[in-house]
Amino acid sequence: DQQVKQNSPSLSVQEGRISILNCDYTNSMFDYFLWYKKYPAEGPTFLISISSIKDKNEDGRFTVFLNKSAKHLSLHIVPSQPGDSAVYFCAANMNRDDKIIFGKGTRLHILP
Amino acid sequence: DAMVIQNPRYQVTQFGKPVTLSCSQTLNHNVMYWYQQKSSQAPKLLFHYYDKDFNNEADTPDNFQSRRPNTSFCFLDIRSPGLGDAAMYLCATSRDPTKGGWEQFFGPGTRLTVL
Numbered sequence: 001d002q003q004v005k006q007n008s009p010s011l012s013v014q015e016g017r018i019s020i021l022n023c024d025y026t027n028s029m030f031d032y033f034l035w036y037k038k039y040p041a042e043g044p045t046f047l048i049s050i051s052s053i054k055d056k057n058e059d060g061r062f063t064v065f066l067n068k069s070a071k072h073l074s075l076h077i078v079p080s081q082p083g084d085s086a087v088y089f090c091a092a093n094m095n096r097d098d099k100i101i102f103g104k105g106t107r108l109h110i111l112p
Numbered sequence: 113d114a115m116v117i118q119n120p121r122y123q124v125t126q127f128g129k130p131v132t133l134s135c136s137q138t139l140n141h142n143v144m145y146w147y148q149q150k151s152s153q154a155p156k157l158l159f160h161y162y163d164k165d166f167n168n169e170a171d172t173p174d175n176f177q178s179r180r181p182n183t184s185f186c187f188l189d190i191r192s193p194g195l196g197d198a199a200m201y202l203c204a205t206s207r208d209p210t211k212g213g214w215e216q217f218f219g220p221g222t223r224l225t226v227l
Contacts, residue, residue: 002154009152032214043116043202043218044155089154098143098162098209100216102154 003027004092006103014111019077021106023090026071030092034100035064035075038087047088048075077108085110115139116219118203124225125193133188133222135203143209144186145216146178147202155202161186190224198226 005024013019023033031052036044050057050064050073057064063076077084090103117136125131135144143162147155159168161180175197177189190197200223204216 004154034215036218041121041220043118043204043220045218046215049215093209093214096210096214098160098167098206099145099157100214104152104154 002103003030004090004101004103006088006090006106008106009104010107010109012109012111013080015082016079019075019080019084019108019110021075021077021088021090021108023073023075023103024071025073025092027092027094027101028071029094030101031095032093033064033066033073034091034093035062036089036091036102038089038105044089080108080110082110082112084108116203116205116217118201118219118222120222121220122223122225124227125190126227127195128192131190131193131224133190133201133203133224135186135188135219136184137203137205137217138184139205139217140183141205141207141217143206144180145202145204145206146176146186146188147204148197149200149202149221158188193224193226195226198224200224 034049035047037047038044048062066073087105087107089105091100093100145160146158149155158172180186200221202221203219206216
């Protein structure tokens with residue numbers, strides 16, 4: 001039973017436009033959320049996170065929005081650049097546990 | 113640069129032949145994790161060490177074992193690899209999660225092929 005769901009396996013976006021990656025979760029006990037980016041033949045790298053006490057966190061071109069009532073978060077990348085082409089994993093944590101739960105990932109293609 | 117190192121990057125073994133994957137870290141992090149990731153799937157946590165305390169996931173097969181001889185090193189032993197164990201194996205570390213260290217730092221992974 002997947003607790004963190006990324007329902008879009010892939011997404012294509014024109015360079016310069018906004019990329020929006022979505023993530024849904026089922027466990028209302030999750031209180032911390034992370035996004036990771038993964039290039040081929042490399043391990044995932046941390047991108048941005050958000051605590052459940054916030055509804056938005058911004059870091060440069062990356063913004064994560066959290067809608068607790070809908071159990072939904074999204075990652076916005078604007079403007080999208082060719083180097084953003086990668087697989088993006090959504091992940092969640094609860095109660096300062098030492099484990100995080102990953103989604104299956106969304107492959108983002110930035111088109112020239 | 114502080115980092116998480118995995119060796120080898122690619123490992124080929126035969127069905128049933130034991131194999132060991134290694135991970136080392138220069139971050140001095142408390143927690144080390146081993147994940148299995150198959151194509152188009154989420155990384156699946158196998159087990160993790162919080163300092164010397166070993167935490168096994170309930171659905172991790174007995175075929176998978178781990179050792180952490182010191183803070184810097186952690187090993188994944190697959191005693192009798194089956195064809196279904198072919199996957200990318202990712203090692204990760206984090207600081208003390210009870211003090212806000214939820215971010216995990218990943219190594220590049222070891223891709224295991226079972227013939």
